[in-house]
Amino acid sequence: MSASTLEKPSAPAPARQKVMLVEGNEAAALGVALARPDMVAVYPITPQSSLVEHVAKLIADGKMDADIVDAEGEHSVLSVLQGGALAGARTYTATCGPGLAFMFEPYFRTSGMRLPIVMSIVTRDGITPQSVWGGHQDAMTVREVGWVQVYCETVQEVLDTTIMAFKIAEHHDVMLPVNVCLDGNYLSYGTSRVELPNQKDVDAFMGAKDVNWHVALDPLRPMAVDPLTGGSGGKGPSTFVRYRKGQCKGMQNSLRVIEEIHEEWAQRFGRRFAPLVEEYRLDGADYAIMTLGSMTGAAKDAIDEARDAGRKVGLIKIKTFSPFPVEALLKSLNKIQALGVVDRSVGFRWNCGPMYQETMGVLYRLGRHIPSMSFIGGLAGADITVGHFHRVIEATEKLLSNPAPIEPVWLNEKD
Template sequence: MARIEALTGNESAARGAALCRPDIIAAYPITPQSSVVENLARMRANGEIDAEMVEVESEHSAMSVVQGAALAGARTFTATSAQGLALMYEPYFRMSTLRLPMVMALAGREMTSPETIWGGQQDSISVREAGWIQFYVEDNQEILDIIIQGYKVAENEQVLLPVNVCYDGFYLSHLIERVEIPDQELVDQFLPPRRAEHVILDPQRPMAVDPMTPGHLLMKYRRDHLEAMQAALAVIDAVDAEFGRFFGRRYGGTIETYRLDDAEVALITIGSTTGAGKEAVDHCRAQGKKVGLIKVRVLRPFPEQRIRQALRNVRAFGVIDRSVSFGWNTGALYQEVLAALGRSGWALPSISFIGGLGGADITLDHMLAAAEQVLALAENPRYDSPTIWLD
């Protein structure tokens, strides 16, 4: 029987990782992620998990240690935030381009400067072109569940890519929620041990891994990587469905829609602000306003077709970003959605909303105001709406 416990987001991440029986865990503490490492270390100290823990001297080494272990065939786990992610960028990029599957929890934090330790999504958003699959989750149950799903996706032979499970720092990392913890036996059935085939460092199968590669071959590797990303879209949906059959919970795959069927306008959210967004939708609906919501659960690969499909009947939409795109004067997710529409020769009136940077709140009032703006836009359509700051 599954157990119910009250867990923080970081505890959920640690418990989720533990259920996946990683061989090697290497991590370095950083706010707001630190208690992920601490929880795993405590489980190790108490004999509750069997993983090797490597207490490295930096995030650069954390990613390097798990990379070496993964090259030798291990299942690995690490976690970080913001500056730690920035420091590990070099081996981070290489993890995906070596096609090494793993899961890394990311307790999202705003990037310095100005000096900050609080929540935001600029850290993970900034590495969206580093070849990793990126999930963004809404609550603590989803953190635990998607870490388990993440390994299943990452190790799928059509995919073979590392996975980030991104959850908002402090809003989830330090929030206590009810979390259902599945049975170990059931997780073991769902997620068999990793079998490393395509690249391995083993004297019994000697191979040279990553010699100097000429451009025409490098292009082939990149094309394969992009195709694996596209293949992952279907795998993510299928793994979610299978997870549902095992554990009775599913999340809709790459996107989730909320009260969208007859909606005239849509709010598009990512991460924990989805909760306030759904609440705002309920308020609007109670007043007869036809507002729906799309939660983007996977930013990489971007669920282009499902986003287009979800938006096909609305007259306008707004995207709520907790990050910025410096060159566009908009949020980052907003540009992703525009690209998905534009590639089918389609445009809709839309607004980019930016809020929640550096730990600032996105409140129900913010969401209600955003919904009103988008409803007004649907009545007076235009395609050059200025970015609105939720401050």
Template sequence: MTVQTKPNKVIVCEGNEAAARGVALARPDVVSVYPITPQSSLVEALSQMIADGELDAELINAEGEHSVLSSLQGACLAGARTYTATSAQGLAFMFEPYIRAPGLRLPMVLGIVTRDVLSPQCVWGGHQDAMLVRECGWIQMYCETVQEILDTNIMAYKVAEHPEVMLPVNVCHDGNYLSFGIARCELPEQGLVDDFLGPKSINWHVALDPERPMAVDPLTGGSNNPGPAMFVRYRMGQTESMGRALRVISEVHTDWGKRTGRHHAPLIEEYRMEGAQVALVTIGSMTGAAKDAVDAARDSGQAVGLVKVKTYRPFPAQAMTKALANVKAVGVVDRSVSFAWNGGPVYQDTLTALALAGQRLPIQSMIGGLAGADITQEHFERAIARVFGLAKGEGSTETHWMNEKD
């Protein structure tokens, strides 16, 4: 095992560049690009690295996101390690090939620089884009810091290409706050990353290769002979692999931590949950401000903790219910909306996990940070007060819109 021994090279960069540098260290064969706010500087960075000879990859300047992902799926079926990233409307336009990748079991990595979706017209951060595709069968991991973006993009390839997983992975980082937020970032050595990822493992199961001729994705299903059994088995295989992915993601994070000394929480991060009476659940870049609010509350003697969701798909239900086993009330903060339930998606998943575990407690959906809105420490302090109220049976559990009056 290659372990980082020398001091890391340290760079100062924005989140998009960190993603690009992480991806470059994973040595993709084919990168396909199309710009969109707030993703653009990410694909610009990759293009420049290829132009400078720093990254040896095929660059496809596609005419839209639909072709971006389609070209990468072709490359992947031929055996290539691939990368692209997108946001919001780009993801929507990419949707048709996007929903196909998990069923083909293509171990791709696609960055989502999260942004709110139209309409109303908007170009700023939010999680609505990534959340809209949460049921498509991709693994989704959400980053909190610039360093975590770099590290997670590398780990994502290891997870995707793991023989027990073979599923595509979204590495999500918040548009604006993380994409353009500049921070210190340690750059691992190429040899370490090479050793960590090992040889690429892309198309052993399905390939478009004259040396291994096969039909890729022949028609299946239907009610007649031979019936839907094959289609059903494919679907069951996907869900079983999603289940295994939770363990693999944890193992991969542990391995990465051992090699680099940087231990990111793989599924959820429990922050100051020891003895906590109430908890906030957060996801993405908002977590930093939420942690500050938790620290301030703890300093004033309030027993509050925080659970950050890193891996959102598959949903780490067991880890979540264990983390929340002893609290009296929970507030779940989402940067997106589930229109069916007038609440947030992470709230819905948390609620479902707790219900299945038989844990009945007051839980409130809090929606903030839409369209680039700032969720400040003060917002979180008010949220904490609200959750303490719930624990005492005060206040409503109806959805709270955090930036309604900002």
């Protein structure tokens, strides 16, 4: 084997990146424009609306060359994109909460058809109670549907991850739809400094588009898309298993691909984001708290303060929630003796946060028992402050010596 096949070609130095001050929704729209989709379908919903407004304006201003479909509802939004993808289009949309619920029928199907559609979920809590504010309940509710789901922490990460999402989705070893989750309110409207990658560099990063090589509605390559499959006889059972197993394989492959693409991004653009699991001050920690999404900023501040105060606490942040990064998380969990998991949504069945529930499965794989507990906060737009995280840290520290409580801690219960 020659050396050249082992080494990645070194990326050219990125062109100077434009610096802007934008909200998360606009950052997502700018990322979408840089990824050059052929087709965007939109239906407005709070807190996603300004995202699609930004996209519409970029197209109207000639800054983005995509066909925009103002569909009559989210169900059709995703359906239009499925048709577009099957005809070879790179496609994008965004939604949240009730819109995602309404979209569920085609949503389930997208991963089964292995269509690399990218969709932002500007996360919103579930109704009822009627609410228009942020929370992870919408994205968590559809975590078992075969989409890749990644959660962003910052506005810059929203921009960069939105671009990377297309490349992850369209990777031949993956071919799955990707949700880029950005927290409603905190990231959607949170304004921040971002560096905007140069279009030429993004084009080089993205490479050639190849969306429907595996399944197409194209008279030049006639095929039947999604004939009835399954049943108890003939080729049915084995065929159905082949499709489902393929989906699972794509999900598992995506863990590697997400890492590779984040690495390439760092090489090309100089910004490095933890692809699956981020450890923050975990070395030397006896215990850790676990976070997801934008809450992580306040959590890191709290960790810094706690460390300064002599507490041996670290932080584990999940970026890639689906597929759940079991191996990467095991490495982090191996370093600690107790864990507190903070969720921004509710797992009704287990009376805990959904991420906590997922993590319990990983803890079983650890081979030793470590005490853990669930915290639920930030529902329906509520803030999780540094003060809340200090409570989390204190409660988690107690697990080292005291029995773990069964009940979750509701962080905003007494706010």
